[in-house]
Amino acid sequence: MIKIGLTGGIAAGKSVAAARFAELGAVVIDHDTLAREVVEPGTVGLDRVVEAFGEDVLDDAGALDRDALGHIVFGNHEALARLNAIVHPEIRRLAAEREAAAGAADAGAVVVHDIPLLVETGQEDAFHILVVVDTSADLRIRRLVEGRGLTLPQARQRVAVQATDEARREAGDVILSGAGTEDTLRAGVDALWARLQDEVSQEAD
Numbered sequence: 001m002i003k004i005g006l007t008g009g010i011a012a013g014k015s016v017a018a019a020r021f022a023e024l025g026a027v028v029i030d031h032d033t034l035a036r037e038v039v040e041p042g043t044v045g046l047d048r049v050v051e052a053f054g055e056d057v058l059d060d061a062g063a064l065d066r067d068a069l070g071h072i073v074f075g076n077h078e079a080l081a082r083l084n085a086i087v088h089p090e091i092r093r094l095a096a097e098r099e100a101a102a103g104a105a106d107a108g109a110v111v112v113h114d115i116p117l118l119v120e121t122g123q124e125d126a127f128h129i130l131v132v133v134d135t136s137a138d139l140r141i142r143r144l145v146e147g148r149g150l151t152l153p154q155a156r157q158r159v160a161v162q163a164t165d166e167a168r169r170e171a172g173d174v175i176l177s178g179a180g181t182e183d184t185l186r187a188g189v190d191a192l193w194a195r196l197q198d199e200v201s202q203e204a205d
């Protein structure tokens with residue numbers, strides 16, 4: 001199995017790169033999706049989030065009100081750390097399970113972990129290759145405001161609680177720009193994939 005870590009700041013374009021890896025045949029494990037699973041209705045994770053932050057973080061149907069929780073945690077380091085301490089271990093556990101299942105199904109699988117907080121959570125050494133989608137904080141803030149309806153202060157807050165662009169670049173083995181066109185980013189993924197296939201076939205010779 002080849003394990004790839006894929007990271008980038010919020011709105012850098014990781015999803016575009018991850019989708020391309022999947023098209024090429026990788027098994028993509030999306031940690032944002034796992035983060036949603038661990039707080040679904042009926043989970044211990046959701047119970048613990050409510051214990052920590054109160055019933056106001058639930059909507060009328062009893063599901064997590066993500067906007068309400070986002071408002072609490074992204075402006076308050078202590079609250080964010082509390083949330084992370086509840087959900088991150090569960091996310092890691094699920095990710096390991098999914099990775100093991102991929103390896104059992106195909107020992108030669110290429111597994112891509114799409115992890116927004118890879119550097120922040122110290123997982124730099126957990127992969128054969130660490131790919132960073134690199135997009136400046138200014139451009140990411142613009143995308144968040146124009147594309148996702150965040151206010152400028154909300155967008156700045158979300159960027160500010162993450163690692164710096166420099167820290168991510170320093171950690172990365174492969175840096176792909178997310179500031180050009182999506183096609184250029186996909187071409188970067190294709191080139192990396194072709195290189196990996198070459199390396200694997202050379203090892204087999």
Ligand SMILES: CC(C)(COP(=O)(O)OP(=O)(O)OC[C@H]1O[C@@H](n2cnc3c(N)ncnc32)[C@H](O)[C@@H]1O)[C@@H](O)C(=O)NCCC(=O)NCCS
Nearest residue numbers: 009010031032035066069070073084087091116117161162
């Ligand atoms: C606070 C929550 C409910 C807000 O939900 P919302 O739907 O608005 O955002 P979503 O989950 O889609 O995340 C969007 C992006 O925000 C950033 N982000 C999310 N959580 C965090 C965090 N704890 N620290 C820093 N950045 C974060 C990431 O870049 C992520 O891709 C949610 O982000 C959450 O539960 N976060 C804790 C889990 C986590 O750390 N997820 C990140 C991936 S492991």
Ligand SMILES: Nc1ncnc2c1ncn2[C@@H]1O[C@H](COP(=O)(O)OP(=O)(O)OP(=O)(O)O)[C@@H](O)[C@H]1O
Nearest residue numbers: 010011012013014015016116178179180181182185
């Ligand atoms: N060159 C590019 N590469 C990737 N995305 C781009 C590019 N140019 C513009 N975009 C747009 O920027 C946005 C990036 O958001 P995307 O959800 O892919 O980011 P992400 O890194 O997965 O963020 P998050 O941490 O929020 O999950 C998308 O709306 C995408 O269409």
